[in-house]
Amino acid sequence: MPAKASCEVKTRTVRQPQKNGDIYVIERQTRYDPVKKYNVVLSSRIIGKIPKGETSVVPTRPKRSSGEKVSVSNEPDLPVLASRRKVGMMDIIDHIGKASGIDDAIYASTDQGAAKKILSLARYLLATNGQSFPGITTWQFTHPLPYEEGLSEDIYHDLFETVGRDESLIQSFFESRLSSLGGKALLAYDSTTVSTYSGRISEARYGFNKAHDGLETVKLLSLYSIETRQPVAFTKQPGNQPDVITIENALKQLQVLGINSAEIVTDNGYYSEKNLAELLHAHFDFITLIKNSIKWVKKELDSHLDEFRTTSSACPFDINTHGITIMRMQEFSRARKYASTKKGLAEGDEEIFRRRIYLHLYFNPLRRVEQDTVFDKDIFELKALIEGGASEEDLSDSAAEKARKFLHIRHYGSKCTVTFNEKAIATQKKYHGYFALVSNCEKDPFECLRKYRQRETIEFFFESGKQRADGNRTRVWSSECLMGRMFVQFVALCYYEHLSEQLRQLKQSLASEIADPENETSETLKNKKKLLSWLKNTPVYLTLQWFDAVEEVKVSTKLLSRRWTTEITARDRLLLEKLGVPAF
Template structure:
């Protein structure tokens, strides 16, 4: 079925070739006319031209209003030029780029022009909360960016292709991010899906789509430093690849980047005996969520049901959760890639080895109530579908399996009598409220739980990637351009995550300073105002607040002056905490 026209005004940048070989770059606003059944042009504005034989756009001279006097050469010598640009927000972003090391890492691994383009696009995405890139064409006139020659649609599309081919640039940048994470980094590993309309992206496949929009997807996999709150590495894979088979490539990438020791945290989508074996063989520590239904986990849980009721098993920072630990000797198997003369094993041989692991089992009664309620709701929905005669081909395989397992169905002619199989339901509910973590390094169940819960920051990171950097759709049409665009978005997310962490630390410092009462009464009052404002203002609106700060330049042949609009004392405190001075 065709999509319904939105009838919204759309802005596009088009290129129009002239007879003399020049190419005009035009900003065109159109709107779909549902009566005429085609797009109507509302306005056109020439932004510049690309001279014949050139690649870069030259900005056009603004049209002179009617009646404007043409200055002679003597008058032009004393002409005063005035410019006004918004600098408050951009000064903050520039400061973040420098103190985080993000800008230096880009400049160190590519030429100056390419680096300036990457940084400019990343700053635009951060400053606009992920507006689509065509908007930079007009936005850059009022906001200073490192690439001051002007970014057009053709320029950044060519950039994406070039960056997508420059594997050295990307891997060197990842290496700098890994170095910032420290020698014993705690790394969360997870994936998300990005939808695409393109049929030219080879990685785009039909599989599980987290957006549920029915489109093929590309899978984006990331490693995120939990302690520094920074993304460190990303890669992409086919959209139909299951999570469980992706971790081997992540381990290879870490080893190539020089990471010798790290603790990797994953959810149960990545649990498999093979993955644990690969992490152990690569000498990485790990924490992973494991399903209770796995036979050896289920066996240990059933032997310890009565241990969760003691006060000593309660988690110190979450007394609703109780936990017990089991140390096990577990046998793993992995396939050798190379032959071993010492062991007399050929390449491809299955090799078994035994390692000590820690199984941490947990129970939360509130989690049990929630799972029981969800389970009961599913049962009643399935009962209703069967009773109304829903055809089996209209049901998912999972729904059919549950119907066969948990419902008793008696048919008499057209009448259908459906009852619940209470015994099998009771057996299923017996394990509600329980969950388990496996680790080869964490002996304490609650330290392990604390680290696992901190991995949730990667979920926030993926959300930021889609909402803050225009990452919901690929918006490019080739694999190379996709990689380049993803890299620019990744740089923007490094900016965002670093600034977010800076603001979190400032709020903690404000609370300490207010409690200490070491400042003058007026200063303490402004700090309280600042803390209250920051607690109720997201990162994007914090930046937008400072976008009101403008720089005015007035220059003539004999004089030049520059000044900025004033800021309040409350705002000045935040600027000082960031380590800046206005």
């Protein structure tokens, strides 16, 4: 039978390890509670600590009572505490994150710790113009970031893996980006390739490499809002996948994220009758570049060649370009995913349907001259290669095909003579200068052309990703890390595109205010002219770097604390005011 508890107060000493390696020596008083049947702690007092790496106990500072200051003789007297941080550029970036809604969307998509790490890495990419991530380990000491605990290579590597596996986080952020567009969105859809040295990324394949560096690539596909000039979503696919097969997944992503009405603009890499059928079936509008060589397009072009010489066919905003529109009832087909008793079709059967589409044909004489010049240069180079002894096996497939089509090659013993096939060349040049767009919604050829040309903004976006977000190489060794890294880069590009658009609008606003000043003092007008001239000649990165010279100094003494920042000029103060950034 167990002994009866005495219920006396007992005093004992315990050692409690801390995260920093120190060990606290704690004196505790306990008493057994017969009702609760366990020892209850009556009091706990720290009597000393064993510093990390030592064995002897060091007394700790006694707890101070309210209003009492305690001086410990073995601690050094620190009369002044001071710090210096570069805050000018970071305050602007912080304002961008809040004003654009990017920060709120990230915080709403994941826990606070992960959100702060993502935003810190994205801000680092923007502030350094795409420096590689290892540089953040020292850079963060002088620049304030949302994640104050500090980022090491292990921390952000683990973050990439976590984010790469968290599809809910990624899609939630995309949903937030798309919901901010409102109304009917005008979206550009295109792809680029990212090279990799890694042999462990399953999506890395040999295919068309836009960098032409001979490496395996991963394909990055993006949706970009043309009107707001903001990236809204992305995905990755194996590098050997052709663009033409990717449109169906993009439509599914838009629909599941709540976008059921959008106008999608693509180049000719995405044209196929299957893709048009999918767009029409999903009730999305589209504009896409289409090749002149397609049979029904070529037939329409031959029938309307004389119409491009009229003055009325000239484009109002580009007189060198002439355009006409042909409305057609086009037949499309798509494989049914489900059987239809009403239509008598089984699953997988081809369903035929007809829709109205608008074929817009264009001609530009300057474009014809350029294409003729490039064509002639290629043919002359090819002729010289063959006359120099190159055989058909030495040529690339495309070059060999050109040689067979446009050159007459005759061999007389060891001698080779090459002449031009002028008839075939004339047939080829007949269609130089012409191009075509097809749409199911745009009836006016020049409005359709205007929207298509705006698609070029996504090309600038891809260029920014590679030059300003460290996007030329994957720099990771697994698919999960790659997706997490791409997401952080995407957030950084959201920052960059928002700031770029703000600066574009500001330049337009300043030009208008200078041209028509109202109640402006001469000094204000002078500063506006200075600011406009500076912005026109300074890229976004250098604009941010200019403000990186603004430092904040904090000094605390026993008597009081003070902070101050570097002074800025009237021109710089005007820029901050126009952007809505709080004064430093």
